Amino acid sequence: AQSVAQPEDQVNVAEGNPLTVKCTYSVSGNPYLFWYVQYPNRGLQFLLKYITGDNLVKGSYGFEAEFNKSQTSFHLKKPSALVSDSALYFCAVRDLRESLSSSNTGKLIFGQGTTLQVKP
Amino acid sequence: DTGVSQDPRHKITKRGQNVTFRCDPISEHNRLYWYRQTLGQGPEFLTYFQNEAQLEKSRLLSDRFSAERPKGSFSTLEIQRTEQGDSAMYLCASSGHRGGTDTQYFGPGTRLTVL
Numbered sequence: 001a002q003s004v005a006q007p008e009d010q011v012n013v014a015e016g017n018p019l020t021v022k023c024t025y026s027v028s029g030n031p032y033l034f035w036y037v038q039y040p041n042r043g044l045q046f047l048l049k050y051i052t053g054d055n056l057v058k059g060s061y062g063f064e065a066e067f068n069k070s071q072t073s074f075h076l077k078k079p080s081a082l083v084s085d086s087a088l089y090f091c092a093v094r095d096l097r098e099s100l101s102s103s104n105t106g107k108l109i110f111g112q113g114t115t116l117q118v119k120p
Numbered sequence: 121d122t123g124v125s126q127d128p129r130h131k132i133t134k135r136g137q138n139v140t141f142r143c144d145p146i147s148e149h150n151r152l153y154w155y156r157q158t159l160g161q162g163p164e165f166l167t168y169f170q171n172e173a174q175l176e177k178s179r180l181l182s183d184r185f186s187a188e189r190p191k192g193s194f195s196t197l198e199i200q201r202t203e204q205g206d207s208a209m210y211l212c213a214s215s216g217h218r219g220g221t222d223t224q225y226f227g228p229g230t231r232l233t234v235l
Contacts, residue, residue, distance in 0.1 A: 034223070043124075043211055043226040044163070090162050105176045106215065107153060108224060110162030 002027045004091045006111035013081045013118055021076040021114045023091030032094035033074045034108065035065055037087045044090065050074060061085070081118045088113050122146075124227035126212050132233045133202055140198045141230045145214030152195050153224060154187060156180065157209040166210075169195060202234045 003026045013019045025031050032051050036044040048059025055067045065076045074091060092108040125144045133139050145152050150171050155163035166185070168176045171192040181187075184202075189195040199206055209229045215222040 036226070041231070043126075043228040044213075046223050046225060049223060092162075095165075105153075105168040105170075106151065106222065106224075107165040107168055107176070108155075108163075110164070112160075113162050 002093050002095050002109050004033075004093050004109060004111040006089075006091055006114045008114050009112075010115045010117060013116070015083050015118050015120050016080050019078050019081040019085070019116065019118070021089050021091075021116060023074045023076065023111060025072050025074060025091075025093050027093055031074075033065075033067065034092040034094070035059065035063070035074075035076050036090045036092065038090065038113075039087050047076070047089075081116075083118050083120055086116055086118045088115050090114075124212055124214055124225055126210075126227040126230050128230055129228060130231050130233075132235065134235050135204060136201055138198065138200045139202060139232065140196055141210055141212075141232075143195045143197070143212030143214075143227060145194070145212070146225060147193075149214035149216050149225075150192065151215045151222070151224075152189055153213045153215075154195070154197055155211040155213065157211055157229070158207075163211055166197075199232075202232075204234045207232055207234045 005024050034049045035047040038044050047063050048057050050057050050067045058064045063078050090113050091111045095107050127142045152169040154166040157163040165178050166181050167187050169189040172189050184200045187197045209231050211229045213224040213226045215224045
């Protein structure tokens with residue numbers, strides 16, 4: 001079964017320091033991987049995705065993620081954290097299984113989320 | 121592009137009442153998804169529409185839940201005889217024609233509280 005794991009409930013970093021939010025995945029076949037961010041009482045905002053190609057994916061707000069097939073990881077990174085980056089971050093994988101209608105729905109399977117706290 | 125919109129943003133209801141939520145996807149998107157998110161958890165898939173056809177329903181979607189997308193545009197999610205366990209954030213997302221590689225864009229969600 002497709003799944004993602006975010007091993008850290010919370011990550012604390014000081015403003016200006018680099019940040020990493022970890023994600024590992026388990027899929028059969030090639031993974032399609034996504035990162036979203038959620039601010040309090042808001043929906044999810046898309047940050048970036050890996051479909052194929054370059055293992056380093058650049059996204060919104062200065063975030064990037066590195067796809068590592070051998071370690072089945074897709075960690076989210078930013079060279080210099082901002083206080084405004086404090087939020088809940090979700091890693092997701094596209095479900096590759098066919099539905100009963102034989103149409104791949106593309107639904108996402110999410111991790112549990114990691115709260116990022118950036119302190120001034 | 122006005123993004124995905126959802127209405128209402130918040131709903132408080134008493135146990136046993138029926139509620140209906142609306143989602144308006146990005147106009148050119150033919151794929152529409154409903155997810156449910158409970159406190160401290162990631163979103164979980166509920167159901168999927170391609171145009172007006174409902175092509176997949178999660179086992180999470182009990183008989184009390186029904187969703188429609190009558191003209192392939194907006195969608196509604198109805199919960200009948202609400203229970204306290206239905207309290208959650210209900211998220212709608214839409215994506216375009218390229219299937220799984222397309223990005224799903226989420227609305228702001230409807231937060232349901234069942235008293």
